[in-house]
Amino acid sequence: MKLIIGNKNYSSWSLRGWLAAKQSGLHFEELTVHIDGDDWQAMRQQQGEFRPSAGKVPVLWDGDTVVWDSLAIMEYLADKVGRDRFWPKDDAARGMARAMVAEMHSSYLPLRRNCPMNIRARVPVDLTDECKADIVRILGLWAEARARFGKGGPFLFGTFSAADVFYAPIVSRFITYGIGVPGFAQAYMEALWSHEWMQQWVEGALAEEWHISQFEVGERG
Numbered sequence: 001m002k003l004i005i006g007n008k009n010y011s012s013w014s015l016r017g018w019l020a021a022k023q024s025g026l027h028f029e030e031l032t033v034h035i036d037g038d039d040w041q042a043m044r045q046q047q048g049e050f051r052p053s054a055g056k057v058p059v060l061w062d063g064d065t066v067v068w069d070s071l072a073i074m075e076y077l078a079d080k081v082g083r084d085r086f087w088p089k090d091d092a093a094r095g096m097a098r099a100m101v102a103e104m105h106s107s108y109l110p111l112r113r114n115c116p117m118n119i120r121a122r123v124p125v126d127l128t129d130e131c132k133a134d135i136v137r138i139l140g141l142w143a144e145a146r147a148r149f150g151k152g153g154p155f156l157f158g159t160f161s162a163a164d165v166f167y168a169p170i171v172s173r174f175i176t177y178g179i180g181v182p183g184f185a186q187a188y189m190e191a192l193w194s195h196e197w198m199q200q201w202v203e204g205a206l207a208e209e210w211h212i213s214q215f216e217v218g219e220r221g
Helices: 012-024 038-046 070-081 091-106 109-114 129-149 162-176 183-193 196-207
Strands: 002-005 029-032 059-062 065-068
Touching: 002 012, 012 070, 012 162, 012 196, 059 070, 065 070, 070 091, 070 162, 091 129, 091 162, 109 129, 129 162, 129 183, 162 183, 183 196
Parallel strands: 002 029
Antiparallel strands: 002 059, 059 065
8 A cells, every 4th residue: 555645744634644544554655745846746747547636635545446535544444454443342432433533524624724733833823713612622522532431541532543543633733832721631632642653753744844834823924
């Protein structure tokens, strides 16, 4: 398998796809492209008839199968290795985890715009009211998941799962912009941030030389 990802410092969707691939336990080749550069455009042109991803990352190639979109990639991998590897076994926990992942996948646009992912940065930011509402909503979901289903470990549903894969970029944003969170959320964020895979991603982000102004607070027009 090959997984095409964007800049590790900026691409939240790539982080989700990459963590899903790591969680699957399957071997994959990682191909990183500069999402704001000419190399990605050149790669797209070289692929000829391959157009389904609309030029977005991540993209998973598995033989003749092409899967784009981070949620689709995770579900494809879950089908290959067993869904219990990604989702809680308990029906109630699994139902909540699925709902949380779906909400993360389709919501929180004010937070995404106000606080773009930038792993290298540590900067304050003025939060809009809509962004604050997103943060309150996320913290509420984290609190419920931890209280109801988190007894078995430090992650949202105890052990590392699809929910953590999808909320990992939120943890990164909260750290980047110094978002104040209650103690339970701080403990969860520390557990996820110190996870071996997350640290591998962070190291890759720190090593990148690419700089995209539109994702840098203070440089956007």
